[in-house]
Amino acid sequence: MGHEVHTIAGKYGTPLVSLPQERQFTLPNIRFDSREQKWYESQVFPFLQKHPPHITPKRKKIILDRLQFEGKEVANRLFEYVQNNSLDVIVAQNTNAMPMTLLGGMGVYELATQRRVATIFHHHDFWWERSRFSNSHIEGLLGRIMPPTDPGLEHIVLSTYAAHILRSIKRVQPKLVPNCEDFDNPVVKDEYNADFRRELGFRDSDILVVQPTRIVRRKRIEDSIGLMGRLIALHPEIADRVHFIISLYQGDEPDENYIGEIRQMAQGLGVQVHLISDRVASERGTDEGGRKLYTNRDVLANADLVTYLPIWEGFGNALLEAMAAKVPVVTTTYLVYKTDIGILKFRNVEILDVYGDDGHLVIPDQAVEEVYELLTNPAVRQEAVEHNFEIAAREFGFGKLRERIGTILEDYGDEIRASRKRVARSKQAYSV
Incomplete structure (x- = not known):
């Protein structure tokens, strides 16, 4: 400016x-x-x-x-x-x-x-x-x-x-x-990130579900794993293809037990979890061992779905990044989503922020089926992500900023x- x-x-x-x-x-x-x-x-x-x-x-x-x-x-x-x-x-x-x-x-x-x-x-x-x-x-x-x-x-x-x-x-x-978010220069697949799946051991046919956040309790990653558990239980034909990826590190809210709880829950539900923060950096490059480093945007460029089920967020930066990358999103209707985001009529899979007696998010069957539809019906997916991109670019793009x-x-x-x-x-x- x-x-x-x-x-x-x-x-x-x-x-x-x-x-x-x-x-x-x-x-x-x-x-x-x-x-x-x-x-x-x-x-x-x-x-x-x-x-x-x-x-x-x-x-x-x-x-x-x-x-x-x-x-x-x-x-x-x-x-x-x-x-x-x-x-x-x-x-x-x-x-x-x-x-x-x-x-x-x-x-x-x-x-x-x-x-x-x-x-x-x-x-x-x-x-x-x-x-x-x-x-x-x-x-x-x-x-x-x-x-x-x-x-x-x-x-x-x-x-x-x-x-x-x-x-x-x-x-x-x-x-x-x-x-x-910079919707004028959104994240896309390019020569650098095109080998992400191969570098991290995934097949082209695998379904990559990405949690593009830090590992902190208020992100409620256990609810995302619970959703994946429900998905593969209702649709076992895709169970071996679904991989749940957490891209970032623990951050400034350390909790030594949380990662262990996540792994244990995923194992019990049969969800394949991958913590890849050692391969993700703020800028592209290589680590000390010469391995290729990707940005969180590179990860999103290769994602099939983003899970974003926090109990609380100041706004929702990861949500905007996912929509800019044209990745479908499943999200909770956390407070700020209700007041400032959801009113814009995005085509996300929205799960009401209602929690059961066990403390976990109540996930209705309809939400699971909507996720399945986005993962298996390319036409539905394309319509949703293009609709979201258009609205988000207008309301949360750099022009508005x-x-x-x-x-x-x-x-x-x-x-x-x-x-x-x-x-x-x-x-x-x-x-x-």
Whole structure:
């Protein structure tokens, strides 16, 4: 859109080739896995520890004082970068919604509220939505900085539900920018990913059902396996062809038992499960052993069906990626799907988010038969994926994203211009 973009991060997982190196700022102590973050987590989030330490009021004050002091140091580094590069506005990606980087959150809070640098907070999920951050020793601090509600700040959320919650709890008026996908350049089969099946040991006739997500409990992967178990029980003629693939890793919500539970359940139902995160990366390449690495999009390009049965999602990025790849989807009607996605009349297999006494999703026979139809009737599949692609491209494509970003920057323009003047004056004062 013509803006000069800089990035600020704790680390870059892979080289960021889209920007010059001089516009990439790295601050290691705001990493999710920094030594500082791990120490604070061990002190203030009891549910993250098997044996949490006892925190006295005096100890709590010491921790808070240290956190705020070190946060101010981060703010100083950030403000220096803002000054040196004459930055007009900061876009804070989830820094002040989830305490995954407490020093990053403190630094951005200080930058936005004390240094008064124009800041747009883009919230994906909120800390009060995660049980592992409940009953913390810093709830008062989190309530103040995650997110802050000072005048002159802008807030963006992913869904109408999140907007309602933020208005109710924080009394702010957030803008809405849903997850979007590049439907102008969608994932397709090409020379690179055409050998995916052969490389991973699948036949051309195999049915690849992909769970294109991280392995975390709220994704309810056990329900996807339950669905596959029902499918092959009702249609045993395709049982040996159905392969259930989980493409990504455990991520930032570790659970040592979950993978074992998934494998045990799949074995009991006769579902062939494949965990392939060691062959999936953010960029194409090779691993240390010289094996070919694929992106999650390459996996989707070879999928016959995507399962997406979460109990909760901030929006549904994997859902959009699947529709962009023209892969049929079976999904639960989770809350945000109901309010922001399902109303657009996609042709997905929709399973109501109703759970039985055993805790598992109630899967009606009709849903199983709809899945079977999509897997075995090419005409039905083609009609569904083309219909979904057309609607999703219109509602969640980059054209809609450019429009929303442009409107937000225009509406926030007065504060950006005022911030630009404040930063310019601070540089003069600093030089004197």
